[in-house]
Amino acid sequence: MNEKGLVVAVDAGWQKRGSGKTYDSLSGHCSMVGPLSGKVLSYSVRSKNCRVCSVAETTNKNPAAHECSKNWEGSSKAMEADMVIEMVEDLQKSEGITIDGIIGDEDTTTIARLKTNVNANIKKLSDKNHLKKLFTNSLFTLKKEHSSLTLSVIKYIQKCFSYSIAQGKGNALQIQEDLSSIPYHIFGDHEHCSARWCKFIDNPNLRYKSLPHGKPLKDRFLQDDLKEVFSSYASHSDRLSCLGSTQSNESFNRMVSAKAPKTHHYSSSSSLRYRVAACVAQKNEGHRYLIKVNKKLGLSPGYYTRRQCILRDLQRKRQKAISMTQKFKRRRRELKAKRIQSLSTKETREGVSYLTGCDLHHASDIDEIPAPKTIPKYDHLPxxxxxxxxxxxxxxxxxxxxxxxxxxxxxxxxxxxxxxxxxxxxxxxxxxxxxxxxxxxxxxxxxxxxxxxxxxxxxxxxxxxxxxxxxxxxxxxxxxxxxxxxxxxxxxxxxxxxxxxxxxxxxxxxxxxxxxxxxxxxxxxxxxxxxxxxxxxxxxxxxxxxxxxxxxxxxxxxxxxxxxxxxxxxxxxxxxxxxxxxxxxNTTKHLMSTLGPLLDQKVISNGMGNKIAGSGLSLSHLQLAYQRNGREGVQDVLSEIADNSVRVTKSKKNH
The missing domain is CATH 3.30.420.10 (Ribonuclease H-like superfamily/Ribonuclease H)
Known part of the structure; x- marks a missing residue:
């Protein structure tokens, strides 16, 4: 390879899941992937344990001559930075390849250590998916303090953020201006907006399709906090204008989790290295790598092995081609939205069923909101x-x-x-x-x-x-x-x-x-x-x-x-x-009578009351949904999908 100044994507994986508070995996692996080719250029494995050495230490004997799998003494968190430094240095020494840029997430100090120990001019490119996840997490953190920041509002803000990043690719100044204007835009102030994307400039009477009642938000305390969040991202617009992706690394990590599942311990021997190496071969060559391995070892691959490898590669190629189409991506987003909606609705209906310490604090909240009722129809006689x-x-x-x-x-x-x-x-x-x-x-x-x-x-x-x-x-x-x-x-x-x-x-x-x-x-x-x-x-x-x-x-x-x-x-x-x-x-009539307070105060119409009661909901069920998840809980219950139809209504102005 004679290419100079490569930009690569790096990401690590561990053989034990972190709890969020403790990261103590005995081993980890890291891959370096060329973002254009999608191939693994280099990989590394770290292990804090060796079975032979451990047995010898237990018996107070010297270990026999062996290939020791232990190559790490530090913490599990520090593995990723060390592996990336090793891969960058090895590529430069063995292949003469210089790494000018690293695409990675924001969870490690890898880039700072690379600049200190390898190349002071190396650049960091953020992973777009990880960045969006961080942004979303910051919104959910604000949600705890601001009741008006509902799930639908968060989705709208996410959409604005993603659109600004996508439209401003390669233009840091445009991204900075667009991100700074979003906290004003969603509150009805369009002086800072650009005519490129804001339709309210030409038509101030438009409605917000994704905000409650089609109107801008009014919580000024929320606006101040959103300004602070967007300001922090706008200040890094130069980095946001050239985002990369570690999706290929994540795909590689999934392969490793299949060959070295986290429920089994392989890092005390060379088994983990072989399994990671097999994943590298599969990532770069496809399943046909098994045929090449057999030939290299002097083992002629059998008919069924060859056929299975070819079939798997053809299936993967077809799946990849389908997954790149707009139709597939749109369908995937729709299905994901339906799953999230369905899950949220079921959790609201069921109440707290699994939560740390829920038996102490939520033991009495076991009343279930009934599932949507199928409205019976008259059947003709045969x-x-x-x-x-x-x-x-x-x-x-x-x-x-x-x-x-x-x-x-x-x-x-x-x-x-x-x-x-x-x-x-x-x-x-x-x-x-x-x-x-x-x-x-x-x-x-x-x-x-x-x-x-x-x-x-x-x-x-x-x-x-x-x-x-x-x-x-x-x-x-x-x-x-x-x-x-x-x-x-x-x-x-x-x-x-x-x-x-x-x-x-x-x-x-x-x-x-x-x-x-x-x-x-x-x-x-x-x-x-x-x-x-x-x-x-x-x-x-x-x-x-x-x-x-x-x-x-x-x-x-x-x-x-x-x-x-x-x-x-x-x-x-x-x-x-x-x-x-x-x-x-009869049931509808009984449930309708419980909705009297809402009907008397004209919160809902008679027609809407009939729909609510006809779906099997009473006033106490609506109150329970609100108690569990506020307005979103009521919205989830009323808009639940059953038998390909909405339980009551999709319209958010009725919730």
Whole structure:
């Protein structure tokens, strides 16, 4: 190699993970990679232990002649600087290569030691990924003191920082100016901004897409701290204008962790050196290095070894080509954002489950916020089942139009058989209901059109109705007009209170609502009320709002129009799905009642309240989310993704 003045990337790895407070690995390795070629130019290994020497010392004997693996007496932290100095000096002596620049992270004093011991003119280039990580850590440190510095705000500031660095590559003055203006930009002051990137200069009325409510931040104490952070980075703009990357070194470290996992101890023998050397060969030559090693040792590689090596290299080449595309990078960022969002949401819902000392300080915080509920939908009856089912027409008259109204008349028709029962309700009828139906209750007696009628209890009426249906066999389909919206919710509500909903389910297979049926068979009518349909189709009238007359009229309508089997299937729905919808609506109604304080103070609209309650959340769940993670906790819960849809809303102005 005759190249002079190389810029290389260096990074070290250790065979034991640091705890953040203690770094005491017995061994470490370091690689020097050419950033253009991606090849390892040199490597070094340090070890503080030798098994042979340790055994001899324990037995008070002199060690036998051996290749000692111990070559380091200092601390684990000092290994990296020493290995880099060794590699730079070796390249200069053995190959005549001068290193003019080192790309590395900000975690060591390597560059200072190189300037002192090797070359005073050597330059330091920062690793862009490590630099962004340091910047992000400084923001999260500020987050502890400023509640307005939420995760979404941090992401926006990160984006501004990264954009300034990328656009100012090679221009230190531009980077300095752009970084200095960011603490003003996010607070609505655009005098320091450049028209190159700030759209607010030409259009001051724009909204901030990534800031809360689309408005600039207002916390001036936060602004002062951000100015200090950005000022420190702007002062090193010359270094930020020529960033490098140690990604190839990180890739090499992953290879070493696979061949020398941190759960095993290899540094007391030459095994670690051989494993690191194998990783260097794999990094530079690919998996084909195994073929060359076999040949060098006089071992002809077998067919399967050769095939596997070639296959692995082809797979790696293909993966690398795919990973360089914009589509792949964009998809990777999207998946990462989804994982982070999902993790944050689950941790908010679950509460503290694993944390140092949490059993002492958070033991009582074990209440879980429920996962998103799947909103049930009406399922159509299977065509074959509907074909063989017995159709029974039914209708109710009630004390009012509310879904918790009581039934006062229950009627049904099967062929020529009629079922009709009057029931004295336990709540008074509304005046409007009495006027429409002609039914009134006086002194515990019921009158229909001023004539007294015989009554039964609601439970007896329903049991007799079920007996009437069971006479038709196992497959019964109830046909009603607007039954999905009104009759069934009223009926299910009473069955549920009497604890006989399950018994009722054994007598019925499903339902047909004739409103969607007539909309399909007779489109574009001005009204689909039963009275209007009867007059329009049969050119006749009948005594409406008497449930017996209603079901007789409905049967006449359906028999006359003769809707196709396909139309009936499309207008049908199963009993199980109808019951599921009923229970979901009841639960939503209960949860909605807990949101009263938010609705009364107009914090949320009725529509938003229905969405929140429909997803299974109550006011106490929202309060718990806020208690655990502030506004971000509420936002995480409301915007959780389930079954490819948002739980409540993505809009941040609603959080």
């Amino acid at each position: 065509s074959s089942q509907l074909l063989n089912a017995e159709e029974i027409y039914f209708d109710l008259e009630t004390t009012g139009l509310a879904r918790d109204s009581h039934i006062v008349q229950l009627s049904a028709v099967r062929n020529d058989e009629v079922f009709n029962k009057y029931i004295i309700p336990k709540k008074p009828m509304t005046s409007k209901a009495t006027e429409i139906t002609g039914i009134q209750v006086v002194n515990n007696k019921m009158y229909h059109n001023h004539e007294e009628v015989e009554t039964v209890s609601i439970k007896d009426a329903l049991i007799q109705f079920m007996d009437f249906m069971k006479m038709s066999g196992p497959d019964v389909v109830l046909v009603g007009h607007n039954s999905k919206v009104f009759d069934l919710p009223v009926l299910f509500n009473i069955l549920s209170k009497l604890n006989i909903l399950e018994t009722f389910s054994s007598a019925v297979t499903g339902f047909i609502d004739t409103i969607p049926l007539f909309k399909m068979s007779h489109p574009n009518l001005s009204s689909y009320s039963q009275l209007h349909l009867f007059a329009e189709i049969l050119q006749d009238k009948y005594s409406a709002h008497d449930s017996l007359q209603d079901v007789i009229a409905l049967k006449r309508l359906v028999d006359h129009t003769g809707p196709s089997h396909e139309v009936k299937v499309a207008a049908s729905f199963t009993l199980n799905s109808a019951v599921a919808v009923f229970h979901h609506k």
